[in-house]
Amino acid sequence: MDxxxxxxxxxQLEEDLTWRQDEIRLLRNQLSYINSDDDKKRYRKALLVMLxxxxxxxxxxxxxxxxxxxxxxxxxxxxxNFHLATCSFTKEFEAYDNVDLKPEHYRTIFKNNLPEEYKLHRFARQIGLVEKINDFWEQSVIIPDEVVNTESNLWPVVLKKLLYRLGLPHDYFKEYEGKINMLVNRRNGISHGRDKEGFExxxxxGIEQSVFSILESIIKLIMSALKEKKYLITS
Known part of the structure; x- marks a missing residue:
């Protein structure tokens, strides 16, 4: 990559982060127009959800x-690298996992009298996979969008899973796990009717500062991976 x-x-990454920072800053500045401390606490609930x-x-x-x-x-x-290659095998793995799939060579041998035998079906699919394995490695890498799954609750373990799938250091954000847990817990608490009084x-x-430090670190992580070609198997 040049x-x-x-x-x-x-x-692209910095522009996306900048507009998010600007929006949070705009919303946070509205606190200066709120006189009541209790109202400010409640307003911070909305800020945290947006954060x-x-x-x-x-x-x-x-x-x-x-x-x-x-x-x-x-x-x-x-x-x-093997992580990204595996991500690109999604369709092939789904085909292999499809217990109803009967490979062509299997149909040719047994014709209309296909044995209803799970282990034999599985073996036939394994043969089909092995037959094409050399061709698979020569095919283009196309990593599907579905690989990036935040699961609607981006806990530290979910972020770790994302990094692992993409072949990036899975413990890169270990120092921020406490703040991430607090952010997700607080967000869920608001949604579920807890934390009614709001936040000091x-x-x-503290949460906001940690969140934007994490997002800035993501940019550094991706830039490092691209510059050092960590996405390649030889890196």
Whole structure:
């Protein structure tokens, strides 16, 4: 991947983060027009819900940009690391997992008298997979969008799963796990009728600062992976 393309990706990521930061800043500034401390606490509930939305939204967008940048390189599977190669095998694995699938060679042998035997069906699918395995490695890497799944609750373990699938350091955000847990717990607490009174300024501010540190770190992580070609099997 050339430097010009990497610079363009960085621009995309930074622009997406900037508008999110600007929106949170705009909303936070409205606190100066609220006189009551209790009302300010309640207003911070809305701020926190919006903050979570931007946290999850940026993570999703950033990792989509990352996989698109790899897809656009027009690499073949044997060139990328095993995590990304495995992501690109989604359709092949789904076909293998389809217990109703009867490979053509299997139908040819047994014709209309297909044995209803699970182990034999599975063996036939394994043969089909092995037959094509060399061809599979020569095919283009196309990582599907569905690989980036935030599960609507982007807990630390979900973020870790995302990083693992994409072949990125799975414990990269370990130091922020406490703040992420607090953010998701608070967001869910608001949705489920808890935290009715809202939040003190120091509680909200601490979470906000941590969230934007995480999002800035995601940019650094993706840039490092692209510059150092960590998406390749030889890196």
């Amino acid at each position: 430097s010009e393309k990497i610079l363009d990706i960085r621009t 979570y939305s931007h946290y999850e939204g940026f993570c999703y967008t950033a990792f989509q940009i990352y996989i698109k940048s790899i897809n656009d390189e027009e690499l073949v599977r044997k060139q990328v 300024e120091n509680v909200y501010t």
